Amino acid sequence: MTNSLLFDFTVDKAKKTVYITREFDADLSLVWDAFTKADLLDQWLPPKPFTAKTKYQDFKVGGKRFYAMVSPEGQERWIIQEYTSITPKTNFKMYNAFADKDENPEPTGSEWDHTFSEQDGKTKVSIAIYNESLARMEKMIEMGFTEGFKASMNNLENLLATLSGK
């Protein structure tokens, strides 16, 4: 796997915004699908061993995606996203909030802005995440990081098991 793909991550604390830019070795339509189709999002968004399940998705302005991050123990963390703007294969915006299992969102959420562009067969995606509160961002990390950390530990364990078995 090539590792020369651009990855840029900056946090503007004053603007309460995280900027993420990443290049992908695939054409625009494929990357657009991966970011906008629930069945594909479920495959890459949850850091393993977490999984995601989408209850429903309606990808249109005013439409929503209601999904859960599921822990290996089966614990569900529901998230509701509402699409606020869509320019096909160029840009889409959404409002993201944690919710309970009955689709009641928490009072504060974050605004996500995705921009896509293709050059020489590679697709660049720029994401800006604006958070109403930085404390909420911290919560997002607490959830995500434990998952990600466990995942890398598991991968390491598997690798070590394979190596020692040979």
Next chain:
Amino acid sequence: MRRDIFQAIADPTRRAIITLIALQAMTPNAIADNFHITRQAVSKHLRILTECELVKQEYKGREIYYQLEIDKMKEIDKWIEQFRKIWETRFNQLDKVLSTLKKQKK
């Protein structure tokens, strides 16, 4: 009361105070001289920063000096680094999904 560290940096004046005392420990009066706000307002910000444990007080004679807790500031960087790692993991997963999709198309 123990406060959230992000409350400390959420306010522009508090960020300015942090920048100021990062250079050297200062008294409340010296800090206030740098801002067009009341002494009371500066005291309030210093109290919040102290409660967040981002600054600590040091007594020199009759004067109180406010000093930045560098280690506490590092916590914020550590936290950002964790967030970056999550996205790195995600995007590596997405690379795999994309490469599978590309194969399916062929």
